[in-house]
Amino acid sequence: MHHHGYLWTGPKQRFDVDALRRPPPPHPPPDESRPELIQRHREVQAEFPVVDLPPLETAYWLIKPEKLIRGTWRESKGAADWLGARLAEYAPRFTSRAARDPTRLADLVVSADERLGHGGDVSHGCYLERPSFLSLALVCCSPNRAMPQLRCPAGVTLHEE
Template sequence: MHHHGYLWTGPKQRFDDEALRRPPHPDPPPADGKPELIQRHREVKAEFPVVDLPPLETAYWLIKPEKLVRGTWEEPKEAAQWLGERLAEYAPRFASESDRDSTRLALLVNSAAEQLGWGGDVSHGFYLERPSFLSVALVTCSPNRAMPDLACPTTGHLTRGSAQR
């Protein structure tokens, strides 16, 4: 078991495009259905796996391109440390003063280490200044507890303790 880190920042309006943040329905609309529904299903089916937007269900990060992985760790504490570093980096930009509280952020990091330790995923989101949004996630891989059939995005090569900003 190992853990992958993901980070996304961008306009809140783009984050709110939920159609691209959820997988397409497994059954396409009927062939004689409304053309706009058929077209939208095709678009979502093509775009969901490759778009950089955070998925609504954290485990679906695993089907996204490998280039979106910001770090990979075997140890939950190392992955949680990366989370803590990202939270500290972005905290000055958090729109809510209570989100900037260092005690609260430390609790999030400690909780993340615990969740990852039993195979859970971690996902947090914060409003930033200028209606932007930060999404940061840690996803357990090989297997993922919520979706064990999802393949690891790093095609089997684990880089110990590696991380990008």
């Protein structure tokens, strides 16, 4: 098992495009559906795997391109430390004073280490200066507990660990 880190910042308006943050339905709409519905399904099917937007379900980061991985760690502590460093880096830009609280940020790191150590994923988001948003994710890989069928985007396999 290992962990991948992901970071996304951008306009809140773009983050809110849910259609590109969720996988398309497994079956296309029927042929007799409205042409715009069929076209939209094709667009989402093509875009979801490659768009840099954070997926609504954290494990789906694993189907995104390898270039979106910001770090890989074999131990949960290293991944949690990366999360802590990113939170500290962006904290001055958090819109909420409570979100910047050092004790709260330290607790998030401890919690992330525990969750990752048990094979779970971690995802945090925070509003930055308006209208921006920060999304951080740590995803357990090889296998992912929530979606074990997903393969490692970096090609790391169990026997390499």
